[in-house]
Amino acid sequence: MKKLLFVFIVAVIAVVGMGADESFACHITFNPVNPEAAQVGGIIQVEAIVTLEHRRCVLEDDDVQVELSENIKILSETGWEKVNANEIHNTFEIEVLKPGEATLRVYRDCSKKGISEGFLTFQVVK
Numbered sequence: 001m002k003k004l005l006f007v008f009i010v011a012v013i014a015v016v017g018m019g020a021d022e023s024f025a026c027h028i029t030f031n032p033v034n035p036e037a038a039q040v041g042g043i044i045q046v047e048a049i050v051t052l053e054h055r056r057c058v059l060e061d062d063d064v065q066v067e068l069s070e071n072i073k074i075l076s077e078t079g080w081e082k083v084n085a086n087e088i089h090n091t092f093e094i095e096v097l098k099p100g101e102a103t104l105r106v107y108r109d110c111s112k113k114g115i116s117e118g119f120l121t122f123q124v125v126k
Contacts, residue, residue, distance in 0.1 A: 038123065099125055
C-alpha cells in the first residue's frame with residue numbers, strides 16, 4: 001500500500017512539474033478588458049499590464065512588442081513603467097480609424113519560456 005501511495009505521489013509531482021514547465025513567463029492583461037467607446041474617429045485609452053512570472057526576469061522592462069490591426073493606431077503611450085516588483089504597465093491612447101474588429105497584441109519573447117502574449121480584441125462601430 002505504501003509503495004502504491006509513493007508511486008501516486010511521484011506521478012502527481014511529475015504531472016505538475018510538466019505543467020509548470022509549459023506555463024507562460026508573463027501574463028498580459030488589459031484595462032479596460034472591452035473598450036465600449038470604440039467609434040470611428042474616437043480615441044480610447046487602454047492600459048496594458050504585464051505580470052512577470054519569474055522573480056529575476058532576463059528581459060528589460062521595456063522589452064515588450066506591440067502590434068495593431070490596420071483600423072487603429074497609437075497616438076501616444078506612457079512607456080513601460082515598473083509599478084511593483086512583478087508588474088510593468090503602459091497606457092496607450094489609441095485612435096480608431098475604421099469600423100470592424102480591432103486587435104491590440106502585446107507580447108514578450110522570453111529565452112526561458114518562449115512567447116508570452118495578450119490580445120485585446122474589440123468591435124469598432126461608425
